[in-house]
Amino acid sequence: MRAAERLTFDPDDERLARAAWSRLAEPGDLRVHALLTQVGPGEALRALVSRDVEWMERFRPRLAELEPARDLRTLASVGGRLILPSDPEWPTGLDELTAPPPCLWVRGPLALDSLAARSVAIVGARASTAYGEHVAGDLASGAAGRGFVVVSGLAYGIDGVAHRGALTAGDSVAVVAGGVDRAYPRGHEGLMAVLVREGAVVSEVPPGSAPTRSRFLQRNRxxxxxxRGTVVVEAAMRSGALSTARCAAALGRPVGAVPGPITSVSSAGCHELVREGRAVLVTDAAELADLVGSLGADAATPAPGASSPYDELDEVALRVADALPVRSGRPLDRLCVASGLDPATVQSALGRLALLGLAERHAHGWRRVRSAAPSRA
Amino acid sequence: MRAAERLTFDPDDERLARAAWSRLAEPGDLRVHALLTQVGPGEALRALVSRDVEWMERFRPRLAELEPARDLRTLASVGGRLILPSDPEWPTGLDELTAPPPCLWVRGPLALDSLAARSVAIVGARASTAYGEHVAGDLASGAAGRGFVVVSGLAYGIDGVAHRGALTAGDSVAVVAGGVDRAYPRGHEGLMAVLVREGAVVSEVPPGSAPTRSRFLQRNRxxxxxxRGTVVVEAAMRSGALSTARCAAALGRPVGAVPGPITSVSSAGCHELVREGRAVLVTDAAELADLVGSLGADAATPAPGASSPYDELDEVALRVADALPVRSGRPLDRLCVASGLDPATVQSALGRLALLGLAERHAHGWRRVRSAAPSRA
Structure with missing residues (x-):
């Protein structure tokens, strides 16, 4: 194991220093974040080189191969940019994490500061069903069409469909666990190319980094x-998408979950989120907007269902309507017996029913107007 | 219209008097209930005959044809019994209604007082899907197998399947909107016959009464x-099953709703109940028992999902596991670079991984044990 005695770059160049830390430390490292906040990335690098701090010894193996300028050149070669917390484009939501990344490696034209205003994470299982994919695509295009940037993880299954659905109607951003220079999974190379061209692909690890299991978990945060909020579409009981939901809830962001058949293991995680009160049940893009959008502008109105003229009737009129025969008219005294109401009340109800086109005179009495037959509740 | 000047039976016979009131008044009549509570059913009949009370005039048309002894003979001819609020068999839950029925017309061997201890209403749409029917049958047999009497409404769709599912494993009761002497719908004559033989069929209206729309709504209460609680399996936005759920909630009884595909209108009412916080999401009989059963005895344990040895690992061990190659061993210093950890930490993590059978020494280093490859989260 070699141990570098000096840095090959200027640690006071904040871009280089932060790029270096994103190479040295694994995502979500609390002590590194504390150190960077307290002394700044350059001073932290000097402490590492000087071997003053014992817990930092673990970064020494990577220090030997550290060359942030090369990583930035690789990024530039694929048209990417490094975003620092002090940059205007920095997505400020990240600052609420206990350990935000030291910088972001980004490709694609979409400015990430737009996420603060109107965005939603649509995530879910890789092992998705045709139902889940249909729903995710619909929700994502509905959300994008309402001006929400749809963020997901570029995985197979729900994530991929969410990106594609969003791109049909608006903007989408992929946050990946490895470097932004190559697609993972490889099968999503084409999708990543579209996101790089029209949206954005974001990572907290430098180009060339492998998407390890722990990086996937940290990526979810x-x-x-x-x-602004996270909606889970299909998640089995231990799906990684649930960790995104947990993290969103821990940050106080709204969480939604789409239900599905209880016979589907792919919906079990969503159902559990709702059962435990950790997610709001979401059934369409209007409800998604209601959950993660601005109060007022996005409030969902409940679906009305089919209406019937009988819905407007009070109990008394309903009873009289029930007492009306369909074929030949029934006299008033028989209507009183059938409805259990007195003649004056029945007469007044018949007047209202006739006005609504629900009753008509026939022979020596009254009958129901056929097209308006009530269905049993 | 004839107007009887005297009763053809003894109004001080409480059975006859209550049977008479269930013929005279429509279900859910608040004033009649108040009157019966204040002066008793016999005195209330005398008031009606004497024409002392103006609002009672509406019962006069039916008074002319009133013959409760005949209704009781019809009931006896089909092997039924009349249950009064003072009878030990009276289901005491009814007393919490604002207008309980004056009596119940019942067929079948099941004693209704058993409902107070352990029972559940499983109700839903007539326009059910194959999914809803599968779920309702499963839930009902699971509930009945756990000793819950399953109560439903004998309708087509979910109700019918709930009765049938319950009867495969335990007891079921149908509460109908018309008289207990005939089946409505006619297609459920066979099912009703089974319930009459093995469970119970209950109504608050006398034999021969038609199942009118308003009686259906009142039957739901x-x-x-x-x-002890109500679970809705499939309900469109205006389904009558939702009125049962509303009523249960108003009585402070737990309400559950089974989710389904958001693409199914038959599940929209269930989703709305859950969204509005008026129902708990229920996905199996254990959760149903948790909802409507006794605390402790019926507490559902969350489904565990598939477990993996990797679930037990802390962040450090996960990182080392991620750094292990599958084929030939990787030396310690390379594992430090890959995991971003110092040699002592990596060594200790390798020890734990080896104990769990997840890592092994190979060539000049360590590799992952193949069968234990972690999946991406």
Whole structure:
């Protein structure tokens, strides 16, 4: 194991220093974040080189190969940019994390500061069903069409469909666990290319970094923190999408979950979120907007369902309507017996029913107007 | 219209008097209930005959044809019994209604007082889907197998399947909107016959009464009040099953709703109940028992999902596991670079991974044990 005695770059260049820390430390490292906040990235690098701080010894193996200028060149070669917390484009939601990333490696034209105003994470299982994919695509395009930037994780299954659905109607951002220079999974190379061209692809680790399991878990906290809220579409009981939901809830962001058949293991995680009161049940893009949008502008109106003229009737008129025969008219005294009401009340109800086109005179009595037959409740 | 000047039976016979009131008044009549409570059913009949009370005039048309002894003979001819509020068999849950029925017309061997201890209403749409029917049957047999009497409304769709599912494993009770002497709908004659033989069929209106729309709505309040809780399986936005749920909630009884595909209108009412916080999401019989059963005895344990040895690992061990190659071993210093951890930490993590059978020594380093490859979260 070699141990570098000096840095090959100027630690007071904040871009280089932060790029270096994103290479040295794994995502979510609390002590590194504390150190960077307290002394700044350059001073922290000097402490590492000087071997003053014992807990920092663990970064020494990576120090030997550290070359942030090369990482930035790689990023530039794919048209990307490094975003620092002090940059105007920095998505400020990240600052609410206990350990925000030292910087973001970004490709694509979409400015990330737009996420603060109107965005939603739509995430879910890789092992999705045709139902879940249909729903995720609909929700994502509905959300994007309402001006929400749809953020997801570029995974197979729900994530991929969410990106594609969003791109049909608006903007989408992928937050990935490895470097932004290559697609993971490889099968989403084409989708990533579209996001790089029309949206954005974001990572907290430098180009060339492998998407390890722990980086996937840490990546989920970025998705939760960068967005105004998270909606889970299909998640089995231990799905990684649930960690995004947990993180969003911990940050006080609204969480939604889409229900599905209880016979589907792919919906079990969503149902559990709702059962435990950790997520609001979401069934369409209007309800998604209601959950993560601005109060007032996005309030969902409950679906009305089919209406019937009988819905307007009071109990008395309903009873009289029930007592009306369909074929030949029934006389008033028989209507009183059938409805259990006195003649004056029945007569007044018949007047209202006739006005509504629900009753008509026939032979020596009254009958129901056929097209208006009530269905049993 | 004839107007009887005298009663053809003894109004001080409480059975006859209450049977008479269930013929005279429509279900849910608040003034009649208040009168019966204040002066008793016999005195109330005398007031009606003497024409002392103006609002009672509406009962006079039916008074002319009133013959409760005949209704009781019809009931006896089909093997039924009349249950009064003072009878030990009276389901005491009904007393919490604002207007309980004056009596119940009942067929079948099941004693209704058993409902107070352990019962559940499983109700839903007539326009059910194959999914809803599958779920309702499963839930009902699971509930009945756990000793809950399953109460429903004998309707087509969810109700019918709930009765049938319950009968495979335990007891079921139908509460109907018309008289207990005939089946409505006619297609459920066979099902009703089974319930009459093995469970119970209950109505608050006398034999021969038609199941009118207003009686259906009032019948729902009986189902809600007679049971310890209500679970809705499939309900469109205006389904009558929602009125049962509303009534149960108004009585302070727990309400559950089964989710389904958001693309199914038959589940929209269930989703709305959950969204509005008026129902708990229920996905199996254990959760149903948790909702409507006794505290402690019926507490549902969350479904565990598939477990993995990686679930037990802390962040550090996960990182080391991620750094292990599958084929040939990787030396310690490379594992430090890959994991971003110092040698002592990596060594200690490797020890734990080896104990769990997740890592092994190979060539000049360590590798992952193949069968234990972690999946991406």
């Amino acid at each position: 970025l998705i939760a923190a960068m967005t | 009986l189902i809600a009040a007679m049971t």
